[in-house]
Amino acid sequence: MNDHLHYLARHAAAGKLSRRDFMAKAAALGFTAAAAGTLLTSEARAAGPQKGGTIRMGLQGGSTTDSLDPALSTNQVTLMLIRLWGEPLVELNDDGGLDGKVAESYEASADARVWTFKIRNGITFSNGKSVTADDVVKTMERHSGEDTKSGALGIMRGIQKVSADGDNVVIELDTPNADLPYLMADYHLAIQPGGGIDDPAAGIGTGPYIIKSADMGVRIVAEKNPNYWGDIGHAETIELIVINDNTARVAALQSGQVDMIDRVPPRTAKLVDRAPNITVHSTSGPGHYVFIMHCDTAPFNNNDVRMALKYGINRQEMVDKVLNGYGSVGNDSPINSSYPMFTAVEQREYDPDKAMFHLKKSGHDGEILLRTSDNSFPGAPDASALFQQSCEGAGINLNVKREPNDGYWSEVWNNQPFCTSYWGGRPTQDQMYTTAYLSSADWNDTRFNNEQFDQLLLAARAELDTAKRTQMYADMGALQRDNGGLICPMFNDFVDATTDRLDGWVENAKGFALMNSYSPMKMWVKA
C-alpha cells in the first residue's frame, strides 16, 4: 500500500484531517471507499483508545420500576448499569474464556468440588473502602439465602458453603462442577461492600464508573471512577437513555442524539446501516427461537412424529424471512458455536420425503396443533405460518393457533404440548442443559426424559479434562438432536449499531448484546 495513504490515515486518525477529506484524498490516490475506510479504522485502533468525552447510549428494556439492586436486575438496561458500577469475581472475555475481575485468579480442587478465588490486591469500592474476601462472602450469601429475591438464586443452589480465608474466598459445592467460575460471571453477582445487605440499591462497587444520577426507566448518568484498577472505561461520562420504541431508538441514533443503540429491528437494519455515519454490528450469540414439543404427550410421544416435524421445517427460509438474515440456522440443539465446547454435526435440512416417511411410520393421522403468540419471539406467528407451509409440502397437516400475549408464559409455554418460545442462552452447555433439558428441571419445556442424557450431564459437570468433556457434550447433543422435543430453526444475532463518533468495537465478542454489555467501557470517543 501507498506510504502517502498511511500518512493521511494517521493524520485522519489523529484528528488533523476530517474523515471526509481523508476519503476524498484516498479516492484521488485510487483506493475504493471500503479499503480506505478499513485503513482508517485500523489506524485509529493503532492510535489506541482516547480518553475523555461522553458516550451516549439509547437502550431498550428499561422501566420506571427498575432498581439498582443487582439481585433484581432482569433487563438490558439494569444489566448495563451493573456493568458500569460493579464487577463480578470473573468475567467472560471476547474469546469465550474467563478474565479475572474482583478475583485475580482461581483454582479448583482435583475433584472440582472446592474452588478458591484469590481477591485482587489493593482494589477499592467507589465509596473508598477496600475490597475484602468478607465482602465477597456476604455478597454470595445475599444472593443465596432462602429469603432472597435474587435472580441468581438458581445458580447459587448447588453451593454448600462460601467462606473467607485471608485474601481467598473458598466455595464448596454439593457436587463437583467444572463450570463454577462461569457461574460466578453471572451479572447479578456484582461484589458489593458488605454484600450490599444494608443498602442493596446503592450502586457502589468496583466498576469503572460511578452512578451520578439515576432516573430509572428514563435517564442515567455515570462518571469515570478515578480509582478504577483496570484499563477499561475510556470516556469521562456515560449517559444512558431508555428508548423502548424501536423507531424512536433508531431515529435517536440517526439524528446523532445517541452514539450507540441495541436491538436494531432486523427488518430495517440494512437500511440503518446504509447511513454513512452509522455501522450496524451483528454478533452471533447463544439466543435461539424454538418450537417445542412435549416428548411425553401424544402425538409427540412418538419419536417419528417429532422427526417428521424436524424434517418438515425449512430453517434457512426462517433465517432469511424471520430474521432477515441476522442470524444462523439451528440444528435442533440449543447449543451453537458460541459455546466453549461445541462440536459441529451434520446440518439437518428441510426434506419433505424423509418427513413423509417418518409420518407414515408413526401411523399418526390428522392435524397437529401448534400454539404461538407475538411475544413468544419477534415474528413467531410468521415463522409458524412458514412452518405450516413447509409441512404442507411434506403432507403434514399443521394447524396454527394464535394465543394472546397476556398470560402466554403462564398458560401456554411449559403447559401446552406444542408451542413457540425462545431462549436467551446461557454461557455454558452445562447451564443450558441443566436449566431446560435435565429430566428434573423446572423448565424442562420439552419434557425430555432421557436417563443416559442425565447421567452424561452430571458426569460432564465433574469432568475437568476438556477433551473428554467436549466428547460428552457431543454425545448429549446427538441424543437430544435425534430424540428430543426441540425444533430449533434459528439462532438470532444481536444487532446493535454505533455512530462513527465512537471507535473500538470488537467484532464477534462472545457473550451477549453490546459486546457482552461492555461496549461503553471498551469503546471510546474519537478525538
Next chain:
Amino acid sequence: MPLIIKLLAQRIALGLILLLFVSGLIFAGTMILPGDVAQSILGQSATPEALANLRAELGLNDPPLQRYIQWLGGAMTGDLGTALTSGADITESIGKRLSNTLFLAFWAAIIAVPLAIFLGLLAVRFKDRWPDKMISAVTLASISIPEFLIGYVLMYLIAVKLRWFPSVAMINDGMSLGEKLGAIALPVTVLTLVVLAHMMRMTRAAILNVMQSAYIETAELKGLNGFQVIFRHAFPNAIAPIVNVVMLNLAYLVVGVVVIEVVFVYPGMGQYLVDHVSKRDVPVVQACGLIFAAVYIGLNMTADIVAILSNPRLRHPK
C-alpha cells in the same frame, strides 16, 4: 345570587361523589388484573421460594377491602403509598412525572387553543369559501392520521433530516427553559395537530349556530362588519360549547398522551403508568388512575361552571 352558588356547590359535590365512585372502580379494576405482581417483578428467572418471599413482603396476602380503605385514607391525606416494585415514594415520583406531563400539556395548550379558536373564527368569517375549506381539510387530515405516524414523519423530517429539533424529548432539571422548549418542540407540534381539528370544528359549528339568530341579523343591519359581529355578538354566546370541547381536549393532553410520550421518549405520566401496569404495580396504577380521573372530572367541572357563569339567565335570575 343564591341560585348560582347553589348550582356551583351542586356541581362540585357531584364531581367529588363521582371521584369517590371512580376510586372504587379503579381499585376493583386493578384487583381483577390477571397475573401476579411478584411473578412480574422477578420475571422468567423467578424461583418458587423467591416468589413466596416477595409476595409476603409486599403484603399481597391481605384482604382487598382492608387495602382499599387504607389506600383511600392515605390518598386523601396526600400519601399514595410506596411503589411495590422499586419501593419509591409514589407521591414524590408521580409529582415529578405529573409536572413533566403538565409542562408538555401547558405548552401544547398555549399553542393549540388560541390557534384553534382563531382558525374557527376565520372559518366562520369566510364560510364556504377557500379559507374555510382549506382549514377544515388540513385539520381534519391531521386528526385522521394516527398520532404516532405524524410523530414518526416529523421525527424523520425535522430531527433526522433537518436536525432542527431533537427526536428524543428528554428534559431534566439541569436544562434552561429554552433548552426544554427546544426538546419538546416535536411532541408539542404533534399534540397541537391532533387536538386542533376537534376544537376548531366545534368553534366553527357553535358560532355558525349562533349566527342564525335574529340578533346577529340586527347587528349586521346596524352596520357592523363580519369580524365585529362574530367577536362582539356571536362568540360570547357560543362560549359554553367551545369551553366544553377545549376542556375535553385539555384533559386529553394530560391523560391521553401515552403514545406520544413513548414515541418521543418523554418522561411523563403515561410512560410511568404503562411501566407499572406491565409490572402489575397496583398502588402506582391506582394512584395514576385516581389522578387521571381527578384531572378529567376537574376539567369537565370547570367547563360546566364556565357554562353556568356565561349564561346570563343563571347569572341574573329574576
